[in-house]
Amino acid sequence: MNRLLVLLLPAMLMYACVRQHQTKAPAVIINPTASKPATINTDTVSIDLLKSNIKWTATEMRGLKKRTGKMSLSKGYLFIAQQILVGGNFIVDMETIDVTDIPAHEVVARKNLIAHLKDVDFFDTETYPVATLVLTNVEKVDHNGLKISGDLTIKDVTKNITFFAQQKDNQIISKFTFNRLDWKVAYTGSWANKTLVDRDIELAIELVFNTPP
Numbered sequence: 001m002n003r004l005l006v007l008l009l010p011a012m013l014m015y016a017c018v019r020q021h022q023t024k025a026p027a028v029i030i031n032p033t034a035s036k037p038a039t040i041n042t043d044t045v046s047i048d049l050l051k052s053n054i055k056w057t058a059t060e061m062r063g064l065k066k067r068t069g070k071m072s073l074s075k076g077y078l079f080i081a082q083q084i085l086v087g088g089n090f091i092v093d094m095e096t097i098d099v100t101d102i103p104a105h106e107v108v109a110r111k112n113l114i115a116h117l118k119d120v121d122f123f124d125t126e127t128y129p130v131a132t133l134v135l136t137n138v139e140k141v142d143h144n145g146l147k148i149s150g151d152l153t154i155k156d157v158t159k160n161i162t163f164f165a166q167q168k169d170n171q172i173i174s175k176f177t178f179n180r181l182d183w184k185v186a187y188t189g190s191w192a193n194k195t196l197v198d199r200d201i202e203l204a205i206e207l208v209f210n211t212p213p
Contacts, residue, residue, distance in 0.1 A: 025175040025202045028161040030182065031149060042086055047076035051208035054092065055100075059198040067113075072096040074130065078172075078209050085146060085167055086138050092131040094123055121187050128155045136160060144168055154183035165205075172207040 049072070058067045072093050079087035097117055102110045118125040135150040141164070149162045159182060165174035177200045180186065187197055 025177050025204070026164065027177045027179070027200070028152075028163045031160040031162060042079040042081045045078050045080055045209045045211065047073060047078065047090070048208040048210060049073055049076070052076070053206050055204040056097075057202040057204070059200075061196045062198060066101065067099070068101040069097060069099045069117075071098065076207070078207075079135075080209075084138075084140060085148075085165075085172060087135045089135070090133045092133075093129070094118075094125040094131055095129055097123065097125070122185055124155060146172075148174070152178075152183075154185060157183045159183070170209050170211050172209070173205065175202065175204045177202045 052073055053070060054073065055068065055070050059065060060067070074091050074093035074096075076090040077088060078085055095118070097114065099110055099113050099117075102113065104110070117123055120127070132153045133150050134153075135148060137149040139147040141147050144166045146165045146167055147162065148165055149160060151158050152161050161178065163174055163176040165172050179199045180201050181199050185201075
């Protein structure tokens with residue numbers, strides 16, 4: 001079986017190279033140092049946890065196989081000045097991580113993958129039950145566009161990242177990718193597991209906030 005895998009692996013990798021998962025989501029920029037948020041008068045508004053959502057997409061074998069799922073915020077609030085986002089803090093409940101590409105009736109497969117994502121060789125949710133994003137700078141780049149920087153903490157790693165978002169009324173939408181290895185989210189299993197699971201994770205975030213009075 002191992003000999004067969006060795007013979008087939010090069011062909012599998014070559015095939016995967018021409019079938020990469022195509023995403024239009026830009027990669028986050030990791031900044032060398034965090035910028036300090038400006039001190040201005042703002043309204044503090046809470047995130048509507050029921051209407052907000054976070055969806056993730058990951059791939060295997062350079063996009064040959066796509067995985068999708070979701071997770072939930074446990075808490076979040078924004079700083080709003082003149083109806084524009086200027087800051088905020090978010091807490092993601094990593095225990096809510098779920099899989100959506102496996103049908104509900106495939107109970108065992110869903111259970112196994114979710115358990116694997118929560119295990120020590122990936123997100124290790126028992127040790128690190130939450131991930132956080134603390135916004136450090138927000139710039140308006142056009143009518144609805146925002147350039148956002150913030151400290152993203154996953155497991156015990158914090159990095160300041162920059163990404164782009166759109167704000168329309170009380171809704172903020174963003175889609176970006178990040179390299180999971182930068183936050184030590186990595187398989188510790190076989191060489192095949194380490195090699196065939198792609199590094200980038202795509203996040204599609206939709207935040208709905210309660211408008212200030």
